Amino acid sequence: MPATVELPAATPAEMGFSASILDERLGPLLGEHKTGAAALLVKGRLVWERYWDGHGPATKFDVYSMGKAYAAAAIGLLADDGLLSLDDPACKFLPEWKREGNREILIKHLLTMTSGLKLEYEKFTSEPDPTAATLAWPVEHRPGTVWSYEQATAHALCPIVVRVSGKQPIELLRERVLGPIGAGAVEWLRAANGDCKTWRSTLTSARDVCKFGWLLLKDGRWGERQLLSAEFCRKMRTRDPLFRNVVCDPRQQELKARNYGYLQFLNVDGMWPDADPRVFAPTGAYANLCLIDPVRETVLARLVTPADVADHKPYSNKLDSLSGGTNEIWKVLREAVVGEQ
Numbered sequence: 001m002p003a004t005v006e007l008p009a010a011t012p013a014e015m016g017f018s019a020s021i022l023d024e025r026l027g028p029l030l031g032e033h034k035t036g037a038a039a040l041l042v043k044g045r046l047v048w049e050r051y052w053d054g055h056g057p058a059t060k061f062d063v064y065s066m067g068k069a070y071a072a073a074a075i076g077l078l079a080d081d082g083l084l085s086l087d088d089p090a091c092k093f094l095p096e097w098k099r100e101g102n103r104e105i106l107i108k109h110l111l112t113m114t115s116g117l118k119l120e121y122e123k124f125t126s127e128p129d130p131t132a133a134t135l136a137w138p139v140e141h142r143p144g145t146v147w148s149y150e151q152a153t154a155h156a157l158c159p160i161v162v163r164v165s166g167k168q169p170i171e172l173l174r175e176r177v178l179g180p181i182g183a184g185a186v187e188w189l190r191a192a193n194g195d196c197k198t199w200r201s202t203l204t205s206a207r208d209v210c211k212f213g214w215l216l217l218k219d220g221r222w223g224e225r226q227l228l229s230a231e232f233c234r235k236m237r238t239r240d241p242l243f244r245n246v247v248c249d250p251r252q253q254e255l256k257a258r259n260y261g262y263l264q265f266l267n268v269d270g271m272w273p274d275a276d277p278r279v280f281a282p283t284g285a286y287a288n289l290c291l292i293d294p295v296r297e298t299v300l301a302r303l304v305t306p307a308d309v310a311d312h313k314p315y316s317n318k319l320d321s322l323s324g325g326t327n328e329i330w331k332v333l334r335e336a337v338v339g340e341q
Helices: 019-031 064-080 105-112 121-125 130-135 150-155 157-165 169-178 206-218 230-236 240-243 326-333
Strands: 037-042 045-051 202-204 290-291 298-303
Touching: 019 037, 019 326, 037 206, 045 064, 045 150, 045 206, 064 105, 064 150, 064 157, 064 169, 064 290, 105 150, 105 157, 121 130, 121 150, 130 157, 150 157, 150 298, 150 326, 157 169, 169 206, 169 326, 202 206, 206 290, 290 326, 298 326
Parallel strands: none
Antiparallel strands: 037 045, 037 298, 290 298
């Protein structure tokens, strides 16, 4: 199976979009704020893309926490296969967590950032072995009661996938999802021991991000093949009922807590005022974005931080605000739809 499959193309006008708004407003908005690559898919067709600073369709970017959505998809495959349930205690697969506090964490808590694991970003991200750190990581809240965007929570999915499937998450996804959609060139940032850092980065191109986004938009279906169950994909973009009894950690933004699905952000409670409430988005630091609109059947990939650059601090940009900056992009994208100006 080829690592890359070209996307069918169409003009903006053919797909009901204004080329002038894309070129004269969206392009400059992205280009003036450190964007390296952008691609727009409409109804499965590539209608617009732009590259800056010498990047091109094959350039891979470190997309930071956008990778969390890929980790969720790997868990979805295992759930589809009946190898785990989202209501299983994580300690069923991580016996190191059969201790007070941790043993109450469910798989669902990991997907929704409600694990209760202690929020210490700098400490966790400096750990040379994130898996060992995760297995020893303490809780500070009762699982299922507090939303906190915490990194060990997402990384716990890596050892679960490895222990259940016998494969690293990227290997499982290449075999079952990324290969079939023509995105087999996607990689994952690895720890020194070879584990995928599921708390952060896949390394991917704008076109391949669009393919993954399109798969999620189409409820896991690619052509005639159901690669990931529609049930799991819908759960990914739905606010889980457990949030009825969840409060936001005071150190976190409540707006984010109110708009969270399975390791991706939603718009169910006004995260992005200028977008439809049904849109959703895997997102990462520096505003690496995969903006998915199931109503207009669009996927926009906006990538910033090149995978071959070690220091990404110079890529800090004005659009790196999940609510404000991302909403600016949604606004222009919506106005580019003919008839919605």
